[in-house]
Amino acid sequence: MTQSEVATLMAEILETDEIAADESFFEVGGSSFLVLTLIARIQERTGVTLRMIDIIRRPTPVGVHELVDGVS
Secondary structure: OOOHHEEEEEEEHHHHOOOOOOOOOOOOOOHHHHHHHHHHHHHHHHHEEEEEHHHOOOOOOHHHHHHHHHOO
């Protein structure tokens, strides 16, 4: 999953037009419930399972991409 795909997925979940590569999921309206949605969609698309704490620690599209890329 590319950084751009992560940003697009985050934007879809947050119902916004765009999220910058260095923007925090939480600072643009993300919540713990929406993190679970993000995790589920990432798992559906990549087979990679992330934990909520992973997203809390790395909440940007760049950070999530690196997590997914590092696990897969």
